[in-house]
Amino acid sequence: MSLPTLFRPLSTPLLVIALGLPGTVWAEDASQRRFDVPAGSLASALTRFAGQAGVSLSVDPALVAGRSSTGLRGDFAVEEGFQTLLQGSGLQLVPAGQGSYTLMRQAQPADGAHELPSTTINGEGVGLASDAYAGGQVARRGNQGLLGERDFMETPFNMTSYTSEALQNQQARTLADAVANDPSVRTTNPSGGRFEQFSVRGFSLYNSDVAYGGLYGVLPTYSIDMEMVERVDILKGPGALLGGLAPNGSVGGGVNIEPKRAGDTPLTEFTALYASTGQGGGHLDVGRRFGEDQRFGLRLNALRQSGDTEWDHQSLEREAAVLGFDVRGERTRLSLDVGRQERDVDGTMERVGLARGLKVPDAKDVHHNFAQPWTYARAKDTFGALRGEYDVSDNWMVYGAVGARKGDYDFMRHAVVLSNDAGRFSVTPRAFQREEDVRTATVGARSWFNTGAVGHTLNMSLNRFELTFDNTGASYASGVSNLYDPVTLPAPARVTDPDDPTHTETVLSSAALADTLSFADDTVLLTLGVRLQRVEVDSTTAGKPKPGYDERATSPAMGLVWRTTEQLSLYMNYMEGLTQGQTAGETTANQGEIFAPFRSKQLEVGAKYDMGRFSTTFSVFRIERPMYYTDSQNFLRDDGEQRNQGVELNLFGEPLDGVRVLGGAMLLDATQTRTNGGINDGKRAVGAPIVNANLGVEWDLPAVQGLTLTARMIHTGSQYLDVANTQKLDAWQRYDLGARYALKLGDKDVTLRASVENVLDKTYWASANVPEGTATGMTLSTPRTWLVSATVGF
Template sequence: MSSTPKLRPLSVQLLRAGLLLALGLPGTGWAEDAPRRSYQVPAGSLSAALTRFAGEAGVSLSLDPQLVAGRSSAGLSGEFAVEEGFNALLRGSGLVLQPAGRGSYTLLREAEQDDPAHVLPSTTINGQGAGGGSDVYAGGQVARRGKLGMLGERDYMETPFNMTSYTREVLQNQQARTLADAVANDPSVRTTNPSGGRFEQFSVRGFSLYNSDVAYGGLYGVLPTYSIDMEMVERVDILKGPGALLGGLAPNGSVGGGVNIEPKRATDAPITEFTALYASAGQGGGHVDIGRRFGPEQRFGLRFNGVRQAGDTEWDHQRVEREASVLGLDLRGERTRLSLDVGHQARDVDAPMERVGLAAGVKVPDAEDVQHNFAQPWTYSRAKDTFGALRGEYDLSDSWMVYGAVGARKGDYDFLRHAVVVANDSGRFTVSPRAFQREEEVRTATIGARSWFSTGAVGHTLNVSLNRFDMTFDNSGARYANGISNLYDPLALAPPGTPTQPDTPTHTESVLSSLAVADTLSFADDSVLLTLGARLQRVEVDSSAPGEADQVYDERATSPALGLVWRTSERLSLYFNYMEGLTQGQVAPETAANANKVFAPYRSKQVEAGAKYDLGSFSATLSVFRIDKPSYYTDAQNNLRADGEQRNQGVELNLFGEPLAGVRVLGGAMLLDAEQTRTADGRFDGNRAIGAPIVNANLGVEWDLPVVQGLTLSARAIHTGSQYLDAANQQKADAWQRYDLGARYALKLGGKDVTLRASVENVLDTAYWASANVPEGTATGLTLSTPRTWLVSATVGF
């Protein structure tokens, strides 16, 4: 079971394609400067026109807001260079464009153009176009724009939600390998499964988030189900709260928030990079990143990313092997924009860590006493995903755009595992081996239209979207004779022999479809933005198993939504939102007595208000929220049941930027009051919800040493409060802290750009229970921390 598998055929093909591209397409002769591009900017206020153009061009524009107040623009349509386009928008305004650095501009009155004493204003406008991640905030760790589903990409100051978008730059500098590493930056998000486990899972605002609910360029279910590698990623958007209006129904019902991953695209400048990777105790590998643009006016783009890393981890008899290959193609036409992404990812884990469940009345073990991997050496996890997405936009006119996207994924998963449920205070648990196979097929599509127009002094951005998500999966497996082991002193048992009981195979088909309409109204020179919308949703589920009655659901609901943004100034935005959603019901896990039971769909609601303050180089978001959703629990007979509601309300603070030259800050805090309500006979009413800490806090700092050019030191602290493991609040995991340190050094070596990185996670090698999350009533809840881990990498640009 532990032999090293060979590279998968599709990975080999994509890797060869990338290497041929690097060898066959020379780096010379490619334009370094941005070419003329096609732009469609509708007529309207000058401020809105400049914002949109700056966003689509991927540049920043600094100005005095009084210069553009009350002014209008005729818009533009056609192909322009950046300065040429700005000048067309400014024609007749009495304002002129002034370069203010690479990729940066400011506006002056014509009379001030030649005045050397004129001081450039500090207010910056960055637009909301489809620039693909080029519009980064000061410090480079966070992007100004993020994807809001059918509403398109928006600047965070014009978004009626709490959203943070992490850039490729910060992911690479932190040596993020999977999505779990990326979300460690956010105080509202926590990882709820061991890093060396079978799969990754998260908690946002105290509610579970599954990988299948992570969107890929706005499409659910396309990315791998159990783990997502970060080498393919341009940007990670984390949106807090339900997003039913924005992207439709999340396949697994995540309501605390959502994650969208934007794929990499070829940039105007050629890219050829190789990164050597190492993680303790012996995981070596490499990552290649190649990008080129070619053809007339560089309209065609190609970006390839391939990674492979394998070796032993810090845990006993555990080995992780991961590989991924993703090829991205895009076309930038005069009125047409197309992209295609195809990829393959495989992840193999020997002796994957398991969550630790506790029988009733058993005290929570001291994590410091767990010194070894308690998973049997013969257990394994094998996951393979092949996926793709095709997207397109077409400008019908200056004020109408239509768009569409289709995506698909095929997943094959094979596990041999055992649950860990500690039966007494001495750490004894029963090893019940189970083989589990799952096959998934996903097909998803969205079509929509967007229009910009005005009715008097009110601007409108009208969106219409139709979504459909189809998933079919088949589960099968077998069970084997039990054995006995111990959490503190694990026993190596013989590998399973002949199965004692085959599992009943199940076949489930789910269809999630919806129609949404939304209008964003702009008032008072775009200082007030009001979004009104609704989504008509339908959930169809048909689950069958031999000898059992089919479980069929067909539910419909209309979910309204409201979002309001008031730009009181260029620095301060106030916002409010109300969202409702219909979510597919939970499926009882394989560990439950009523395994594979499908529950009816349910509704969730959120109300949120907040403020965003942008100092130009440093920004803060403060929000208060409340989310209500039905909850589940596991009864004494080990049946998963729907029972009551969970109400999570809290306060969030997010910080990012470069408050001092060479000093970057990334972090924040969340205070959470998660309460159980309306439980059966009121037996748990008022108790804290499972796996919901009162306080989460993050603080990451980077410092560019002025005495050594190119050297950067980094540090990060993560705090998570205590959490309950059971609904009765009798079993509690203590609060914990983790500290990370790192350094990187950028230099020129042989005329090539080289960046060396080294970091250590959990530098104090502290053992703790990272999460007591019990996702929707399953039995295994405690997640053990990862031991001290060293990460080293070196990137060379050719």
């Protein structure tokens, strides 16, 4: 018997279309809040509205079958919004308990309405709707891959989703600017460097592990511009069940980026951009919907910015254009995103490494860009993704997505490794070229049904990721420079050591099955899942095969949410993942060596408290995974295990009218265990601060309408640079200040923004790079930076 036949009896008249949780604060609050529900089928519109309102809606599918809705957008009370959607439908809303509603025909008496248990329907997010929490900086819902989009209160993970409104108001240029809001995330490569890299809960996160609408590897590898982004989802801990294997093995957490979509209101905005000390540019954002019921949508974002940066002899040019197209049908939702991003940097900053036994230099003594002016980084990425969903029936949905990217990269650089306490280092120029081709796809199905009093959301998916890359390069004659007094050397001319060309093919494939069971009127949600994973890697150097591998593993996962009250959720999760082994980086003596895949494990428990306008998440976690380090001979080694355990607190919302808060803190105990001979057992892991804390505040000044003052503090605790814990970086703080002013000029909406990052112009070592694939190095802070922009709506 086929699955559709088996479950068909469960989709007859008494099916529930419900989103959200009963009895949340919004169900009781008659005040208005902002909603954005796209046009489409009436069932879909009601589902989205109920999810955004945080109430449950029970309905006989026969009542809404074949009916359409024009959607709604604006500020509504919950029942007012329902009545707007139901206008002209011949249906009426009937309360069915606290935070719960049902529908019936207007001709029938209200006391004849039949209350049904609810189940949860979540799509993959094609045609993403805005769902901002109070204050507009954080979205209530985030993309959880296999499990679809869910409200944070019914999610068994620590997840924060930052909105495009927050990114624009903070003048975020790249992902590094966006993650500066999160206490568990830190940037571990210099601003104005060749690439961006991050640390989540003390483990490295690479740009190649950032998903685009749930697809890995589609976004640019080295830097990701934020002007094309609708939402940034940051999920803490291994996410193997949700999205499959991350291409570069990130286990501390993951990032998903959702593309922009055209809203029902026409949009034409131009933002003039300026960053000190001379980067000017502009960003154009245009969105339109057209066709019957505004079924089709187009969204174009185009960007160009160039000029000198805060560093000596450094300039940066970035260009990007992304076109998004989507279709909203009664049962079908489609989207296509195509983009191009280019980034050129001259005078690229480098991490600073130390020879064994040297003291950590005082960052305050570093006043200049110590990279040679002839260094550069050229990155060009062309990418695209096609997604679709189809409602086979009222309780079955199938979906699929394919993505691709082609990247061309050209670098001229040199390492900076100090050889003495006076700051001396050798300059060995190195040219490096890389070409990448990525193809990725996922297909899946989701079903909602009941077995007695237990509701089920069944998810199935197949994922496949293919990466092919070719590396070439060469080293040039060396020179000598100094960290404190850099020496400008002639541009490289004589090749001393050409690289053997390397070709590598990686295939990551998996199949996943998960069931979310709901008990006790959806107050208890239990997710059980498993993912079957396979990692295949083949590589050749100079045409000669190198050792590869073909590994398989089964990774179980469990998540539990208990809505103890309307405002409080308790949760826990256990996740395992198989991760592709590290590849020794270009600066290591065993460059190109591929290590075997490894398993990672996370156990987390936590609580989420939603006060309606202000929310907190508190979590206790433990993550275990094998450890990598670079030895005294500059060989990358795998040795022992790193165990990161800690507590984390996240805060967001608008606790007072006109006052918004965003931030939190993390306490981290990152310990080395099972090291060779036990020599480093019990010592702290590299690049893992004991304390991280963030606090951002916005205040709408009552005396001047439209004026908002902003401030942010970022604290990072001390951290070690080496596995023996002999080289230590001091703790640091950064302070940012800003203001924005929204006004009308004629019939034009105008927003002026100005901010100063690192307002005290402090110089410090911002991070010790977690040594996975490259030599350990220190990241120097970015000098005081002025950001100014003006957005005009036409």
